[in-house]
Amino acid sequence: MLRDITLGQYYRTDSVIHRLDPRVKLVATFIFIISLFVVKNFWGYLIAGVFLAVCIKLSNVPPKFIFKGMKTIFFLLLLTMVFNLFLTPGTALVSFWKFTITYEGLKMASMMAIRLVFLITGSSIMTLTTTPNNLTDGMESVLGPLKKIRVPVHEISMMMSIALRFIPILLEETDKIMKAQMARGADFESGSLIKRAKSLVPLLVPLFISAFRRAMDLAMAMEARCYRGGEGRTKMKPLIYQKRDRIAYGVLYTYLIVAIAVGRILF
Amino acid sequence: MSLILDHVNYIYDEDTAMAHPALIDVNLQIPDGQFIGLIGHTGSGKSTLVQHLNGLETPTSGAVYFNGEDISDPDFDKKDLRSKVGLVFQYPEHQLFETDCFKDVCFGPKNLGLSQKEVELRAYEALKMVGFPDEYFYQSPFELSGGQKRRVAIAGVIAMKPEVLILDEPTAGLDPKGREDILGLIKKLHDEMGITVILVSHSMDDVADYVERIIVMNKGRVAFDDTPVNVFAHYKELEEIGLAAPQVTYVMQELAKAGFDVNAQATTLEQAKNEILKAFGRC
Numbered sequence: 035m036l037r038d039i040t041l042g043q044y045y046r047t048d049s050v051i052h053r054l055d056p057r058v059k060l061v062a063t064f065i066f067i068i069s070l071f072v073v074k075n076f077w078g079y080l081i082a083g084v085f086l087a088v089c090i091k092l093s094n095v096p097p098k099f100i101f102k103g104m105k106t107i108f109f110l111l112l113l114t115m116v117f118n119l120f121l122t123p124g125t126a127l128v129s130f131w132k133f134t135i136t137y138e139g140l141k142m143a144s145m146m147a148i149r150l151v152f153l154i155t156g157s158s159i160m161t162l163t164t165t166p167n168n169l170t171d172g173m174e175s176v177l178g179p180l181k182k183i184r185v186p187v188h189e190i191s192m193m194m195s196i197a198l199r200f201i202p203i204l205l206e207e208t209d210k211i212m213k214a215q216m217a218r219g220a221d222f223e224s225g226s227l228i229k230r231a232k233s234l235v236p237l238l239v240p241l242f243i244s245a246f247r248r249a250m251d252l253a254m255a256m257e258a259r260c261y262r263g264g265e266g267r268t269k270m271k272p273l274i275y276q277k278r279d280r281i282a283y284g285v286l287y288t289y290l291i292v293a294i295a296v297g298r299i300l301f
Numbered sequence: 302m303s304l305i306l307d308h309v310n311y312i313y314d315e316d317t318a319m320a321h322p323a324l325i326d327v328n329l330q331i332p333d334g335q336f337i338g339l340i341g342h343t344g345s346g347k348s349t350l351v352q353h354l355n356g357l358e359t360p361t362s363g364a365v366y367f368n369g370e371d372i373s374d375p376d377f378d379k380k381d382l383r384s385k386v387g388l389v390f391q392y393p394e395h396q397l398f399e400t401d402c403f404k405d406v407c408f409g410p411k412n413l414g415l416s417q418k419e420v421e422l423r424a425y426e427a428l429k430m431v432g433f434p435d436e437y438f439y440q441s442p443f444e445l446s447g448g449q450k451r452r453v454a455i456a457g458v459i460a461m462k463p464e465v466l467i468l469d470e471p472t473a474g475l476d477p478k479g480r481e482d483i484l485g486l487i488k489k490l491h492d493e494m495g496i497t498v499i500l501v502s503h504s505m506d507d508v509a510d511y512v513e514r515i516i517v518m519n520k521g522r523v524a525f526d527d528t529p530v531n532v533f534a535h536y537k538e539l540e541e542i543g544l545a546a547p548q549v550t551y552v553m554q555e556l557a558k559a560g561f562d563v564n565a566q567a568t569t570l571e572q573a574k575n576e577i578l579k580a581f582g583r584c
Contacts, residue, residue: 207395213357214396217388218457219380219412236408239398243443 043103043202045162049094052163055279056172062286063160069293070149070156078297079148085289086155093163100158104151111150118143161198170195174264175273188264196252204245211240304331304354304386304465309363311349311521323349324360325521331465331499336491338508338529339501341518342543347501348391350518351467354499355386384413387463391470393454397442402453403428405442409461427460428453430493431486448479452486459490465497466490472507484511505533509547510569517544529568549573556580 051059069082090097124138161169174191181187212222215236222233311324323346331337331354341347352358353365356372356379365372367382390396399405406424415423428438431452437445442453451471458466468487472480488511491498502508508515508529515532517525519542525532533539536546536554550565553573557565563580567573 210390210392211395213352214390215408216357217355217383217390218396218409219383219461220408221380221412236396236398240395244394 043162044165045095045099047094049092049163050278051089051093051159053278054163054282055273055275056164056168057176057273057275058279058282058286059160059164060169060172060176062282063157065286065290066156067153069290069297070152072294073297075297076145078293079145079152081289081293081296082152083148085293086152086159089159090155093159095159095162100155100162103158104154107150107154111147114146114150115143118146166195166198169198171269171271171273186264188267192264200245200248203248204241207244208237208241211237211244214240303333303368305329305366306350306353307364307366309353309360309365311346311353311358312361313349315361322521324353327363327521327523329516329523329526331497333464333497334495335497335514336488336512337497337499338512338515339499339518340503340505340508340515340544342503345518346521347518348469351388351469351499351501354465354467355383355388357388380412384409384461385463386465386467387458387461388467389455389458389469389471391473393442393447393450396454396457397450400441401439402433402442402445403438405453406456406460409457413461423460423462424456427456430459430490431456446479448475448482451475451479451483455483455486459494463496465499467499467501469501470503471500472502472504480507487511503544505539505545506547509533509549510571517542530566533568534566 066082066085069078073079073082090100119135119139119142120133122136122139122142124136126134127137127140128135164172170191173194174187177185177187177191212220216222220233220236222230222237224230225233306327306329309324309327310322312320313323314320327346327350339347339351349358353360356365356377359373367386370377372379372382397405399408403421403424406427407420410420410423433449433452433456437449442450445453455468455471466487471483471487475483484507487498487500490496500508500512505515512529515525515527515529516523517532517539524538524542525535533546533550536550539546547568549567549570549572553563553565553567553576556563556577561577561580563576567576
């Protein structure tokens with residue numbers, strides 16, 4: 035049941051997208067997100083959708099797998115849509131009791147929904163196709179210039195990679211603990227809200243204990259190998275741009291220009 | 302009263318590139334009161350198999366029957382099944398959460414909806430049954446030694462009075478003394494409570510002395526399912542799938558090969574001792 039959560043997980047397979055330099059993918063995700071907020075009309079979103087679809091196709095990750103992760107944000111999505119639908123002022127389309135649906139509200143709600151779905155899908159593609167290690171390396175290198183103003187870039191990226199690395203481990207552990215408690219008759223699915231919150235105690239206590247134990251073990255293992263932060267560390271596999279990365283950058287900037295042109299200027 | 306697995310298949314991560322079968326066409330019948338050893342090395346599917354027995358996993362195809370009822374039937378009461386087929390997981394850390402051991406053991410019977418008095422009585426009985434010392438009853442389960450933690454975990458399941466008790470690697474991470482103690486305890490539970498016991502392990506030496514039937518899993522399939530004597534007779538094949546017969550078997554085989562008049566089929570230390578003494582004419 036918990037295996038359904040795909041957010042922040044790596045999907046092991048081989049594809050062009052998998053082989054791209056992590057910096058390209060980080061910049062691409064960033065640009066894609068910017069384009070989503072710059073674009074003002076549906077034609078722009080169509081372009082973004084096509085770009086996204088091509089990326090999914092190229093990544094060899096089954097679309098089913100990507101959208102399974104969407105279930106977790108469904109509630110957030112619904113809430114945003116409802117708020118936008120009813121609370122945007124403008125020309126009324128339908129009105130009943132105290133609620134009014136406006137044309138602007140409808141437009142806003144659907145745009146918000148598209149934006150959110152694309153945003154999550156876009157960033158999932160990055161995490162699904164990049165190993166946590168690669169992702170951190172890329173992040174460290176992209177954020178490198180910030181070191182000049184004393185931002186602890188290495189430490190931040192190290193924390194990020196550890197956090198990402200532990201998501202699947204802790205999920206698996208949660209699954210195991212849930213099963214162990216269900217074997218003792220625990221019920222996580224039914225009952226009132228308070229009863230359900232209470233039923234989480236037998237799950238959370240062992241989970242926290244194991245997370246702390248793991249954190250301590252990891253700290254010990256890092257110290258045993260003389261880890262002392264980013265100062266003067268070299269890489270075993272330094273990041274070097276290949277031909278495909280340059281092509282990817284070309285495609286990316288073309289996309290940005292087309293998306294902005296279509297989404298803001300042309301229509 | 303029995304468990305039957307009928308052509309059970311199970312595929313992990315179906316619909317993804319990581320899909321791989323964990324169980325392939327498993328057919329088993331587990332009658333009442335048997336003491337069974339389920340052997341296989343890591344990834345052979347033994348843990349997945351036992352999770353099918355109490356409905357934590359549902360077969361991708363095939364069916365599991367408990368007392369003649371299909372457990373994947375929507376009307377089937379899974380909670381009732383889990384109280385009758387008790388499963389103790391490998392790491393006690395995965396289930397201990399209360400502030401003291403006694404309360405922790407109460408968790409299972411409480412979930413069955415029993416009265417407070419009955420719950421406490423059962424918890425007390427279970428802790429006594431596993432030989433847990435009185436002075437630790439109100440101590441935090443996290444301060445106990447590995448062996449004692451395991452006792453509390455086992456008591457937590459026994460307190461639900463299961464008809465079938467499954468233990469997943471109950472001796473993992475214990476020292477030799479703790480191992481002997483836990484295995485002796487399981488034997489005692491089987492004999493005194495008359496329940497079916499399934500002992501999951503990757504070590505033949507663990508189970509050889511105790512069980513009456515051995516099921517060997519290899520790559521998701523049942524490789525052997527027979528009495529210990531008959532299974533160990535295949536010690537060459539067992540080695541091929543990365544397992545080994547108990548050390549006693551090797552000693553007896555060597556002795557027989559060297560021309561001593563011993564029964565090479567002795568599987569327990571006791572039998573072997575008697576055979577060797579007999580061969581040397583001391584008995």
